[in-house]
Amino acid sequence: MQCDLLLSGGRVVTVDGPRSVYEPGSVAIIGNRIAAVGPAAETDATWQAARTVDCRGRAVVPGFVDGHTHLFQALARGLGEGLSIWPWLCEFMWPYSIAVDPEDARVAATLGAVEALRSGITTVIDNHYAPTDPETVLAVARAVESTGLRGAVARGMIGHRTAVAAARGLPDALFRYSVDEEIELTRACMERRPPHSMVEIWPAPLNLSYVDQDLVRGAAELATEFGTRWHTHCSEGAKDPESYLEAYGVRPVQWLAQEGLLDERTTLAHAVWLDEAEIKHIGERRAGVSHNPASNAYLASGVMRLRELRDAGAVVALGTDGPSAGHRQDMFEVMKQTLFGQRQHTLDPAAARCEEALELATREGGRYAGTGTGHLSVGAPADIAVVALDRPHLRPLHRTVAALVYSARGSDVEMTVVDGRVVYEDGRCVLVDEEALLAEAQERAERLVERAGFGALTTAWRH
Ligand SMILES: [Zn+2]
Incomplete structure (x- = not known):
């Protein structure tokens, strides 16, 4: 039988229903779908491919889903250290967001998307919140799509300045649109990019705790x-539910449940500070949560209750939270941090295992995003990462999944396939002029730092 692409002879970790692993295995692709996956000898004998990629000495895994990122923050990487979430926002990220111009946002999103593809990420949920005029939002979606990546631009909406926002010191300049305007602008973007576009638009009230x-x-x-x-930020900092309770007499997720707003369409970023009832509600309604452990550790936000949320029924994805808080679009790091955070927090080395981390970064991410990706099964979208296993930090090789989660890193990815198309190979994203992109990003970042008044933050060594 004829197929377009055959990934042949790798260690194929499918994360399918029965969690099949084929060592060696092969994956056949026709168009944008997986046509076959199984033992290499059998699969290779059945399929005649237009292109065969020799994957011996490599792992073949589902492409990763980054459940929560902010690609526009790529130009601020490495600044804003030593702050917890609110000062980080007020002293650093809000001024940055106000200074970013539409062209900066497009270049940053392209840079972030390239970084994601190079580390085997095939879907991103990009919570974009500066600038949010429809033209920029659609340009960001086009930029992400032009690299070959799948996903959604979740348009951040702030609306008018609520009492909670005023009390917590959010700057006036953030509040450009009324609630009705925000909804209409988002609707206009969604009409231009309806569901099942490679990059969709999602509505994203920026933070449950302070938007109307x-x-x-x-x-x-x-x-x-x-x-x-x-999509929305939910109880990332300990003060978020407190200030909400003070203003409205109810906790934020409790309110979502009361209003009937919690279901499989809901995707909550962080969800660190939840009470028992809130965990139960999220689980019962099969709502999504993006766990962002690298960002949570960087900002000292706290440790999400992974076991309780998953046991309750929540759909938990993993996220990087963007280049400014997570610092790398690298799900290998996020998988490892997920396990380490849980173990340190519970003092239980068996609190979560490497198989679970890989499931969250792939299969559960696909459920969360609604893309049907994240597993290598016949008929599924062909979103796949090929990871080198022949490097010193990955040898000797005993267990493929342990090697992937504990030892591998994003730069070990050799090939990324999205929707059946090879978009990263031989060390470059094939649809992007990476050299020109990096030069433009550096130039724009330097001008932006100056405009935002961040000169002092770039000091080489701070005492
Ligand atoms: Zn975030």
Whole structure:
């Protein structure tokens, strides 16, 4: 039988229903779908491929899903250290967000997307919140798509300045649109990029704790109307549920549940500070949570209760939280940090295992994003990463999954396939002029740092 692409003879970790592993195995692809996956001898004998890639000495795994990132923050990498989430926002990220111009956002998103592809990420949920005029939002979506990546640009909506936002010191300049305007602008973007576009638009009230409740209602309604997910930051800092409780007399996730706004369309970033009832609600409604352990550790935000959320039924994906808080678009690092965070927090070395981390970064990520990706099964979208295993830090090789989660890193990815198309190989993203991109990003970043008044943050050695 004829196929377009055959990934032959690798250690194939499918993360399919029965969690099949074929060592050696092969994956046959026709168009944008997986046509066959199985033992190498059998599969290679059955399929005649237009192109065969020799994957001996490599792992073949589902492409990773980054459940929460902010690609526009790529130009601020390495600044804003030693702050917890609120000062980080107020002193660093808000001024940066206000200074970013549309062209900066497009270049940053392209850079972040390239970095993601180079580390085997095939889907990103890009929570874009500066600038949020439809032209820029659509340009960012086009930029992400032009690299070959799949995903969604979740348009950050802030609305008017609520009492909580004022009390917590959010700058005036952030509040450009009314609640109704935010909903209409997001709707306009969604109409241009309907569901099942390679890069969709999702509504994303920026943070449950300080945006207007009507904005959250409107976002959930839009998602239902269009058949997409919706996205928001949820209880990342300990003060988020406290300030909400003070203002509204109810905790934020409790309110979502009361209003009937919690279901499989809901994707919550962080969800660190939840009480028992909130965990139960998220689980019962099969809502999504993006766990971002590298960012949570960087900002000292706290440790998400992974075991309780998954036992309750929540769909937990993993996320990088962007180049400014997570610092690398690298799900290998995020998988490892997930396990280490849980173990340190519970003092239980068996609190979570490497197989679970890989499931969260792939299969559960696909459920969360609604893409049907994250597993190598016949008929599934062909989103695949090929990872080198022949390097000193990966040898000797006893268990493929342990090698992937504990020892491998993003730069070990040799090939990334999205929707059946090879978009990263031989050390470069094939659809992007990476050299020109890096030069433009550096130039724009330097001008931006100056414009935002961040000169002092770039000191080489701070005492
Ligand atoms: Zn975030």
